[in-house]
Amino acid sequence: xxxxxxxxxxxxxxxxxFGLIEHLTKxxxxxxxSTIKGVGDDAAILNFKSKHIVVTTDLLVENVHFDLSYMPxxxxxxxxxxxxxxxxxxMNATATQVTVSIALSNRFPLEAIEELYAGIxxxxxxxxxxxxxxxxTSSTKGLIISVTAIGEIDSNDIVYRNGAKPNDLLVVTGDLxxxxxxxxxxxxxxxxxxxxxxxxxxxxxxxxxxxxQLKPEARKDIVKxxxxxxxxxxxxxxxxxxxxxxxxxxxxxxxxxxxLYENKIPLDPQVISTCEEFNIDSTxxxxxxxxxxxxxxxxxxxxxxxxxGNPNLTVIGYMTEKEKGMHLVTRGETLIPLIAKGxxxxxxxx
Amino acid sequence: xxxxxxxxxxxxxxxxxFGLIEHLTKxxxxxxxSTIKGVGDDAAILNFKSKHIVVTTDLLVENVHFDLSYMPxxxxxxxxxxxxxxxxxxMNATATQVTVSIALSNRFPLEAIEELYAGIxxxxxxxxxxxxxxxxTSSTKGLIISVTAIGEIDSNDIVYRNGAKPNDLLVVTGDLxxxxxxxxxxxxxxxxxxxxxxxxxxxxxxxxxxxxQLKPEARKDIVKxxxxxxxxxxxxxxxxxxxxxxxxxxxxxxxxxxxLYENKIPLDPQVISTCEEFNIDSTxxxxxxxxxxxxxxxxxxxxxxxxxGNPNLTVIGYMTEKEKGMHLVTRGETLIPLIAKGxxxxxxxx
Numbered sequence: 001x002x003x004x005x006x007x008x009x010x011x012x013x014x015x016x017x018f019g020l021i022e023h024l025t026k027x028x029x030x031x032x033x034s035t036i037k038g039v040g041d042d043a044a045i046l047n048f049k050s051k052h053i054v055v056t057t058d059l060l061v062e063n064v065h066f067d068l069s070y071m072p073x074x075x076x077x078x079x080x081x082x083x084x085x086x087x088x089x090x091m092n093a094t095a096t097q098v099t100v101s102i103a104l105s106n107r108f109p110l111e112a113i114e115e116l117y118a119g120i121x122x123x124x125x126x127x128x129x130x131x132x133x134x135x136x137t138s139s140t141k142g143l144i145i146s147v148t149a150i151g152e153i154d155s156n157d158i159v160y161r162n163g164a165k166p167n168d169l170l171v172v173t174g175d176l177x178x179x180x181x182x183x184x185x186x187x188x189x190x191x192x193x194x195x196x197x198x199x200x201x202x203x204x205x206x207x208x209x210x211x212x213q214l215k216p217e218a219r220k221d222i223v224k225x226x227x228x229x230x231x232x233x234x235x236x237x238x239x240x241x242x243x244x245x246x247x248x249x250x251x252x253x254x255x256x257x258x259x260l261y262e263n264k265i266p267l268d269p270q271v272i273s274t275c276e277e278f279n280i281d282s283t284x285x286x287x288x289x290x291x292x293x294x295x296x297x298x299x300x301x302x303x304x305x306x307x308x309g310n311p312n313l314t315v316i317g318y319m320t321e322k323e324k325g326m327h328l329v330t331r332g333e334t335l336i337p338l339i340a341k342g343x344x345x346x347x348x349x350x
Numbered sequence: 351x352x353x354x355x356x357x358x359x360x361x362x363x364x365x366x367x368f369g370l371i372e373h374l375t376k377x378x379x380x381x382x383x384s385t386i387k388g389v390g391d392d393a394a395i396l397n398f399k400s401k402h403i404v405v406t407t408d409l410l411v412e413n414v415h416f417d418l419s420y421m422p423x424x425x426x427x428x429x430x431x432x433x434x435x436x437x438x439x440x441m442n443a444t445a446t447q448v449t450v451s452i453a454l455s456n457r458f459p460l461e462a463i464e465e466l467y468a469g470i471x472x473x474x475x476x477x478x479x480x481x482x483x484x485x486x487t488s489s490t491k492g493l494i495i496s497v498t499a500i501g502e503i504d505s506n507d508i509v510y511r512n513g514a515k516p517n518d519l520l521v522v523t524g525d526l527x528x529x530x531x532x533x534x535x536x537x538x539x540x541x542x543x544x545x546x547x548x549x550x551x552x553x554x555x556x557x558x559x560x561x562x563q564l565k566p567e568a569r570k571d572i573v574k575x576x577x578x579x580x581x582x583x584x585x586x587x588x589x590x591x592x593x594x595x596x597x598x599x600x601x602x603x604x605x606x607x608x609x610l611y612e613n614k615i616p617l618d619p620q621v622i623s624t625c626e627e628f629n630i631d632s633t634x635x636x637x638x639x640x641x642x643x644x645x646x647x648x649x650x651x652x653x654x655x656x657x658x659g660n661p662n663l664t665v666i667g668y669m670t671e672k673e674k675g676m677h678l679v680t681r682g683e684t685l686i687p688l689i690a691k692g693x694x695x696x697x698x699x700x
Contacts (some may be wrong), residue, residue: 016621041441041511041603042406042440042588044585045439045508046402046404046405047505048398049401052396053397053398053403053482055393055396055498055500056394057498058451058485059487061487061488061489063468064487087392087393088393088394091391099406103414135407137409137414137415139411139494140491144409144411144489144494146496148407148498149393150405151393153395155497237392254390281393327686
């Protein structure tokens, strides 16, 4: 008889579905006063009193949205929450609850799912959201994570995508393109590893961009900053598909045009150096890279003094009349029409 | 060159993700006054004023929860909504909104997804819920549907699983075991079809049980009925995993025992005859079959006159002190301990 040497692997079928859910949720704590009842009944009960409620949902599929050969499960759990909270913050709201559903094949032992949930729990602690429900089931192939995030907001504070006006400033948080370049480095190392599994990669030059890919942070701090600065954007969206695609969403929904200045787009030095190494144009990456989870907003010109010089906010262009179209103004002062290449999940697979 | 004769297939990649979402959501209408903003922004905005909010979510995975070889996509879309609304009704609440995320491989043409959405939309019309968000992405294999349902309720009306008291009556809606037996018939016909694809099955004797499997209805009517009868159950749960498993949930969460009478369990004649045909014990099916989406509740004895004789509600037992345990009282008056075999998704696959 062959002995199982891998003693730390607990089979999911040993626990059963109810056992698994109980095991995974037993440490969940309630932090929000709006959570009346979390996990453990047919549904969660929430009470937001006079506040409006924000609801958003995203689905992450193995080998479409993430690759477990370089994505640690703990990071994946964390990122699954970030992706959704980012949408809540893009409404200028406070995230309060999430539900998390996972489907997984029997190739995952309990310990792997504990890792995933550890990341989910860490995110919920840091971002102060309650995990109030979910579903755990099997898949015939791979891991699928579905998160729904809920938030609260005073109706006066809501910022939609459709409020941009001509002459408003186009403002972005943080820097762009890093998550995409981090992914390129990880993909390259995966190929190197396939050829020579003993190769020890030196990734010191890429720590920032790899972290941006593996452990992005949603910009909760920006919602607070805008409140502190007494600035209410005229429109806002989060950057998940790429700057270009998100600007076009705002323009179309707000019926305005835009002039985006290439030389204003914030790039981290690691993005620039890695782009040079990979021989890719860094502007193309910033425009189309995706997964940055920064916030893109338009603000009225009169609010400019309030944000001027703030290191978190960069003015990258301004909105125009719709008839003027949507353009990138290059370093050579040429106008190029903006196109949404974005990150098109439906074209990404074979 | 081989011509594509199948002119009605539109590739999903022709449309792209944004195109697909726009195409699928363009006909969605808003029916609920609590829906301030539906699809089209980073998140939906809802306003429930003084009401409490109910949130529940479920994930359906191809070849785990459904088999497209006999499940029409329109029915699948409908059923995905029912599964979630059932949880909202189990809190005694009114369902108001859903979000629907789907991941699908490129083997599905646009027309297939339109079918799926047609079922989702039909359900949302009939059950008066708004579709306020979702995510559409690709999968490497099969179809995955994630639905989050939201409802509203006055805080006084909420019914949890943990309120059952000794001497309360155990009451179930509708009849049990039909969905499971419908599945058995469909599985058998699939095997027959594999052997002889020209065989025309005669399913007339199974119409009710097949419909229970393919097109279940959530018991929205019961929430209204209970209100009309002025009955507030002391506990309630929906029957998705099987009667036995749900009774045990109520007992454990309410700290009570139960005596369930075998001869009181409501069975449709088609269930009885099909069980005989398959040589399965019908009580076992009712206890463990699952997917019935009926409501199981406990009500105070003093409410009995209000429900007496109502064809929608069957008293099947009563709650006891916890120490007396959880038992099935058989037709032969023998006490058998209740065991949750349920429908364990995690053991169901290879």
